[in-house]
Amino acid sequence: MALIRRLPKYHRYLAELLEKGVAIISSKELSKVMGFTASQIRQDFNTFGEFGQQGYGYNVEVLYREIGRIIGLDQTYRTVIVGAGHLGQAIANYTSLKESKFIPQAMFDINPRMFGIKIGDIEIKDVDELENFVRNHQIDIGIICTPGSNAQEVADRLVKANIKGIWNFAPIDLKIPEQVVLENVHVSESLFALSFLMKNNK
Amino acid sequence: MALIRRLPKYHRYLAELLEKGVAIISSKELSKVMGFTASQIRQDFNTFGEFGQQGYGYNVEVLYREIGRIIGLDQTYRTVIVGAGHLGQAIANYTSLKESKFIPQAMFDINPRMFGIKIGDIEIKDVDELENFVRNHQIDIGIICTPGSNAQEVADRLVKANIKGIWNFAPIDLKIPEQVVLENVHVSESLFALSFLMKNNK
DNA sequence: TAGATTGTTAATCGATTAACAATC
DNA sequence: TAGATTGTTAATCGATTAACAATC
Numbered sequence: 001m002a003l004i005r006r007l008p009k010y011h012r013y014l015a016e017l018l019e020k021g022v023a024i025i026s027s028k029e030l031s032k033v034m035g036f037t038a039s040q041i042r043q044d045f046n047t048f049g050e051f052g053q054q055g056y057g058y059n060v061e062v063l064y065r066e067i068g069r070i071i072g073l074d075q076t077y078r079t080v081i082v083g084a085g086h087l088g089q090a091i092a093n094y095t096s097l098k099e100s101k102f103i104p105q106a107m108f109d110i111n112p113r114m115f116g117i118k119i120g121d122i123e124i125k126d127v128d129e130l131e132n133f134v135r136n137h138q139i140d141i142g143i144i145c146t147p148g149s150n151a152q153e154v155a156d157r158l159v160k161a162n163i164k165g166i167w168n169f170a171p172i173d174l175k176i177p178e179q180v181v182l183e184n185v186h187v188s189e190s191l192f193a194l195s196f197l198m199k200n201n202k
Numbered sequence: 203m204a205l206i207r208r209l210p211k212y213h214r215y216l217a218e219l220l221e222k223g224v225a226i227i228s229s230k231e232l233s234k235v236m237g238f239t240a241s242q243i244r245q246d247f248n249t250f251g252e253f254g255q256q257g258y259g260y261n262v263e264v265l266y267r268e269i270g271r272i273i274g275l276d277q278t279y280r281t282v283i284v285g286a287g288h289l290g291q292a293i294a295n296y297t298s299l300k301e302s303k304f305i306p307q308a309m310f311d312i313n314p315r316m317f318g319i320k321i322g323d324i325e326i327k328d329v330d331e332l333e334n335f336v337r338n339h340q341i342d343i344g345i346i347c348t349p350g351s352n353a354q355e356v357a358d359r360l361v362k363a364n365i366k367g368i369w370n371f372a373p374i375d376l377k378i379p380e381q382v383v384l385e386n387v388h389v390s391e392s393l394f395a396l397s398f399l400m401k402n403n404k
Numbered sequence: 405t406a407g408a409t410t411g412t413t414a415a416t417c418g419a420t421t422a423a424c425a426a427t428c
Numbered sequence: 429t430a431g432a433t434t435g436t437t438a439a440t441c442g443a444t445t446a447a448c449a450a451t452c
Contacts, residue, residue, distance in 0.1 A: 008394035054410040071394050072401030086292040093288040096390045165400050168447040183396035188298045192210035192273050194385035199274030200365050256434040257428040
């Protein structure tokens with residue numbers, strides 16, 4: 001569904017409008033700001049309910065709150081970060097995680113020198129403890145920040161420990177059972193897309 | 203074009219096949235491995251040329267090389283990283299950058315305490331020098347790793363200094379002229395998509 | 405009421421899949 | 429030659445856009 005990739009963008013722009021004190025906005029005005037067609041905006045909003053008022057527009061605050069709820073920002077999840085390298089540490093420091101309530105309960109690494117070190121207030125533990133920790137602390141989501149070569153093994157272990165979702169930063173396509181949610185951030189694919197666009201620009 | 207998002211994936215799987223010593227592969231076999239339909243694979247490859255042999259299949263090595271060329275992996279770019287926080291440092295250490303020849307020439311930050319520090323062999327400089335550096339060192343690409351609040355200003359300055367492309371990690375939609383290539387990595391949008399999928403799973 | 409804008413259906417567009425002739 | 433698989437056209441599917449009646 002292409003729409004769910006647009007939801008975060010609606011949410012972000014509505015937050016901006018709220019901050020600016022805009023109370024009401026029409027699909028036409030929002031269209032100008034966001035670059036989607038007014039028609040698409042109305043279609044999108046109507047997929048989830050009737051949030052507008054004919055002849056009038058959309059109440060920014062209501063819409064913001066509703067889209068937040070649709071995205072699931074009213075939920076809290078317990079997460080672990082696997083891989084405490086530069087990327088893992090950047091993610092651990094990533095404020096959106098806490099704001100969005102994807103709260104990291106621990107980090108895991110294979111390197112004994114890192115055990116016990118804290119990134120912010122998140123402790124790095126031995127990856128051997130991963131399954132037990134996930135089970136005992138009812139972790140919902142595993143964030144994979146390992147090299148590609150270890151990512152599938154980590155995913156398998158997370159799945160065995162009954163993880164509900166995986167946020168994968170490793171540059172591979174993980175094989176996981178259907179009932180586990182998988183969301184990828186394939187940074188290198190974005191880099192390659194940039195490369196293609198640079199080469200084919202003009 | 204949805205196709206260009208698939209090119210990196212083809213490239214990655216072909217690299218794997220090469221490593222395994224697979225010399226020839228049919229669209230049907232590749233379909234099994236990658237999860238695209240054989241029809242789509244043939245369509246995709248044919249967009250750029252006739253790389254296969256009827257009744258036979260595709261030569262993995264040739265195809266890998268050709269797709270690499272289409273993506274532009276035969277090019278070299280000079281880049282700068284703006285923002286030397288956790289994310290900027292993670293990017294600076296990101297090996298794909300060097301392998302893909304998007305070589306960082308310098309990092310920039312606003313915090314004087316960081317000036318002169320090296321991340322790997324990349325020096326952190328005063329962001330006030332950004333425009334001059336970009337001009338004098340013929341930088342092609344600016345990698346924006348600042349908070350959202352500074353990203354547009356940084357982008358404006360890069361554009362003024364004649365940057366050709368921007369790889370943006372800040373969580374905003376940059377406004378830049380058409381002739382400048384823009385590629386975004388919106389990590390928080392991925393997190394929100396994960397949130398949505400978690401909430402709506404089952 | 406008149407003007408504006410939504411909600412929603414219909415038309416269009418683009419991307420994916422199916423089918424099959426060409427050919428190795 | 430027969431079997432296999434590409435290259436490519438046609439059919440389908442889904443997503444976007446346009447149009448307009450409903451209604452505030």
